[in-house]
Amino acid sequence: MPGTGKRTNEGTHGRKDAPARGKAVRRSVRASLLPASERIGEIISRLQRRYPEARCSLEHRDPLQLLVATILSAQCTDVRVNLVTRDLFRKYRAAGDYAAADPAVFESEIRSTGFFRNKTKSVIGMAQGLLERFSGRVPDTMDDLTSLPGVGRKTANVVLGNAFGKDEGVVVDTHVARLTGLLGLTEQTVPEKIEQDLMRIVPRRRWTLFSHLLIHHGRAVCIARRPRCDACPVADLCPSAEV
DNA sequence: ATCCCGAGGG
DNA sequence: CCCTCTGGAT
Missing domain, CATH: 1.10.340.30 (Hypothetical protein; domain 2)
Known part of the structure; x- marks a missing residue:
């Protein structure tokens, strides 16, 4: 068999972290933001207004x-x-x-x-x-x-x-991991630990909604390759936003 | 921490 | 070419 194509793969989650964006991160201006627990409500509220249709995008019937x-x-x-x-x-x-x-x-x-x-x-x-x-x-x-x-x-x-309408945990995928890190909602990089932090600061009844909002935001505005901070509704609540 | 793997964007 | 996309098992 063609056996091992030895593609240089890289990890999946938590890219080392790439503060790099060419420019040295300039976050001093927003260094004085409220703690995560006091920003989360407003963040969810604004994203919900922006993505009122946010839901599971994987097609399914059961x-x-x-x-x-x-x-x-x-x-x-x-x-x-x-x-x-x-x-x-x-x-x-x-x-x-x-x-x-x-x-x-x-x-x-x-x-x-x-x-x-x-x-x-x-x-x-x-x-x-x-x-x-x-x-x-x-x-x-x-x-x-x-x-x-x-x-x-x-x-x-x-x-x-x-599928069951039960908020048992918070979905932490590549988007949720990236955005919650940028938003300063967690310092963790391992998915399970990120989830633990989010379960503490996000109201349980919003757990599923929260994931959908971040996933939609990660695709439309806070894009991995090039975040569009100029079009972000929560830029003023984000310690990583580059105006 | 590593491997598995195709496809599309830039 | 390099990076990213709704991860899980070893």
């Missing part, structure tokens, strides 16, 4: 579809995931369909989402777990969901919050 879509979403845009699942969900309708899938065929079907070998093992293994331990149904608790292969806290939080 918990199983959302679970599969979320597993496929790792390091991949939601647009591409939706493109793949549109055909996938037509063929695989129940846990048993995924559990009985031919790995080679499934790999080719989700290939464009990247990490296709790992994702195939995760989806098929997850489906087999559903059949063996949950009667083929997607469980609605954090412990049961994370007991499934390929399902971590992030994926479990997405399913719990969007």
Whole structure:
């Protein structure tokens, strides 16, 4: 086999941190901002006004579809995931369909989402777990969901919050990790620790909404490659904003 | 801390 | 070419 293409991959989360933006960060002007706990309310309020339509952007009709879509979403845009699942969900309708899938065929079907070998093992293994331990149904608790292969806290939080309407945790994806760091809502870089900080300062009833707001903001304005601080509704509440 | 991996933006 | 995209397992 073409074996290891040894692509120089880099980590996934928490890029070392790149304060670099060519210019030495000039945050002295906003050095005197209120603590996170006193800015969070206004931040959520303004983002909600800006993105009133913020919701889960992974297309799904039931918990199983959302679970599969979320597993496929790792390091991949939601647009591409939706493109793949549109055909996938037509063929695989129940846990048993995924559990009985031919790995080679499934790999080719989700290939464009990247990490296709790992994702195939995760989806098929997850489906087999559903059949063996949950009667083929997607469980609605954090412990049961994370007991499934390929399902971590992030994926479990997405399913719990969007398919079951339960705010069990805060979804910390690449956008949430980046933006909360820039906003000075946490000093942590490990997703789980970021989530712990956010669960303390964000009202529980807003946990799911909060993630959607940051994800939308991260795509539209606070873009990783080039944040548009000039168009940001919370720039005056952000210690990293470069006017 | 590393690896898995394709696709699109700049 | 380099970076980023709704991560999880080792």
